[in-house]
Amino acid sequence: MKNSAIVLLSGGMDSLVTAGIAANEMDELNFLHVNYGQKTEVRELRSFRRLVEYFHPQRQLVTDISYLKEIGGSSLTDPAMEVEDYQERSGIPATYVPFRNGHLVAIAVSWAEVIEAQNIYLGAVEEDSSGYPDCRESFYQAMENAIALGSKTGSNLKIITPIIHKSKEEIIRLGLQLDLPFQFSWSCYKNNDIACGVCDSCVLRIRAFRKAGVKDPLPYAIDIDWNS
Amino acid sequence: MKNSAIVLLSGGMDSLVTAGIAANEMDELNFLHVNYGQKTEVRELRSFRRLVEYFHPQRQLVTDISYLKEIGGSSLTDPAMEVEDYQERSGIPATYVPFRNGHLVAIAVSWAEVIEAQNIYLGAVEEDSSGYPDCRESFYQAMENAIALGSKTGSNLKIITPIIHKSKEEIIRLGLQLDLPFQFSWSCYKNNDIACGVCDSCVLRIRAFRKAGVKDPLPYAIDIDWNS
Numbered sequence: 001m002k003n004s005a006i007v008l009l010s011g012g013m014d015s016l017v018t019a020g021i022a023a024n025e026m027d028e029l030n031f032l033h034v035n036y037g038q039k040t041e042v043r044e045l046r047s048f049r050r051l052v053e054y055f056h057p058q059r060q061l062v063t064d065i066s067y068l069k070e071i072g073g074s075s076l077t078d079p080a081m082e083v084e085d086y087q088e089r090s091g092i093p094a095t096y097v098p099f100r101n102g103h104l105v106a107i108a109v110s111w112a113e114v115i116e117a118q119n120i121y122l123g124a125v126e127e128d129s130s131g132y133p134d135c136r137e138s139f140y141q142a143m144e145n146a147i148a149l150g151s152k153t154g155s156n157l158k159i160i161t162p163i164i165h166k167s168k169e170e171i172i173r174l175g176l177q178l179d180l181p182f183q184f185s186w187s188c189y190k191n192n193d194i195a196c197g198v199c200d201s202c203v204l205r206i207r208a209f210r211k212a213g214v215k216d217p218l219p220y221a222i223d224i225d226w227n228s
Numbered sequence: 229m230k231n232s233a234i235v236l237l238s239g240g241m242d243s244l245v246t247a248g249i250a251a252n253e254m255d256e257l258n259f260l261h262v263n264y265g266q267k268t269e270v271r272e273l274r275s276f277r278r279l280v281e282y283f284h285p286q287r288q289l290v291t292d293i294s295y296l297k298e299i300g301g302s303s304l305t306d307p308a309m310e311v312e313d314y315q316e317r318s319g320i321p322a323t324y325v326p327f328r329n330g331h332l333v334a335i336a337v338s339w340a341e342v343i344e345a346q347n348i349y350l351g352a353v354e355e356d357s358s359g360y361p362d363c364r365e366s367f368y369q370a371m372e373n374a375i376a377l378g379s380k381t382g383s384n385l386k387i388i389t390p391i392i393h394k395s396k397e398e399i400i401r402l403g404l405q406l407d408l409p410f411q412f413s414w415s416c417y418k419n420n421d422i423a424c425g426v427c428d429s430c431v432l433r434i435r436a437f438r439k440a441g442v443k444d445p446l447p448y449a450i451d452i453d454w455n456s
Contacts, residue, residue, distance in 0.1 A: 098342055133379055133380055145375045
């Protein structure tokens with residue numbers, strides 16, 4: 001039987017590298033992108049489209065759950081909440097979108113049942129990331145168990161999170177090894193044109209490229225010394 | 229602390245009775261309706277609106293996941309698949325919408341986190357129903373576990389399925405005891421105007437009213453002897 005996967009592809013660096021891993025491991029790729037009313041929706045969708053052109057998946061699906069913007073509770077979706085500049089924090093940051101990844105998994109499960117895919121690849125990162133509860137490995141294990149009980153596909157469906165225990169630096173290095181097009185990816189939480197360079201997501205990305213000793217091909221709104 | 233609940237309310241008889249139970253048990257109700265591209269979307273939404281007027285919940289939210297229609301795989305959403313007349317079957321019927329209830333739970337969890345509700349009421353029925361995997365109690369227990377691990381609210385959120393082990397007759401009797409307005413509910417899978425009386429959902433409903441010795445206040449497209 002052909003190994004078939006759905007890859008959740010936001011268009012960020014983590015999902016890009018996850019897609020690169022899936023491309024090596026699977027016979028068939030199906031790319032799923034989810035707009036959720038985030039401020040950088042337009043730019044992330046453009047990244048997704050470019051990565052579709054790059055990877056040539058068997059199928060692609062773009063869905064919309066922008067009711068998450070209406071529900072609110074996150075600076076990524078609420079126009080009244082500003083995306084803050086990076087700082088060391090404890091606890092769950094304001095950029096957390098309530099249970100967003102639960103929705104991503106549910107959409108992938110429905111699609112997997114219909115196209116008979118046996119694997120869902122998802123680029124969650126647990127430690128070296130923002131402290132989102134829906135990025136924990138234990139959550140995906142529990143969801144896999146729930147899917148086995150609550151879907152037609154039963155226990156035939158696996159959730160694969162290949163970079164969940166990697167550092168951002170390791171993720172960049174892996175992407176470079178796989179010769180992936182980081183210039184098509186988008187990580188900034190704030191802007192749709194030029195990456196801000198100061199939000200959590202930009203700072204983690206810039207730091208990872210610097211540690212890997214490589215210049216990020218994306219332009220930034222601030223000056224960055226890539227050699228320091 | 230106030231006991232606050234989100235009630236998943238499709239507008240069918242099961243969710244109506246579930247809402248009636250929640251109204252007795254909780255201090256605050258919040259009604260959630262989800263359009264998923266089903267053929268009776270318009271009529272179900274109308275039922276929801278009428279039940280909002282009846283129950284006066286604190287908040288109401290209507291969301292759209294009509295990408296489930298695009299994903300397909302169900303006679304409730306696919307225009308090319310007819311909703312079949314009732315017959316005794318084994319296995320999962322064609323009306324099963326792949327992992328639909330997983331989406332309903334995810335939406336409720338996101339909303340619960342923001343409005344700080346501690347309970348999600350859901351009118352799933354396990355035995356005396358259509359054999360949908362996402363109506364099993366074990367699925368909701370597993371989802372509760374996944375939510376505890378993957379959300380901000382953690383283990384403070386309970387999924388309550390008060391009628392999951394009841395027969396359709398018991399559900400009707402309970403609704404009658406609670407004096408609930410069955411005339412505002414809608415169960416038919418097929419029609420938006422007059423209930424067909426022959427789809428799975430109509431047949432189970434009609435049979436339950438007859439067993440309870442009561443005439444269903446809804447009109448049907450076929451003649452029904454309520455006294456036999």
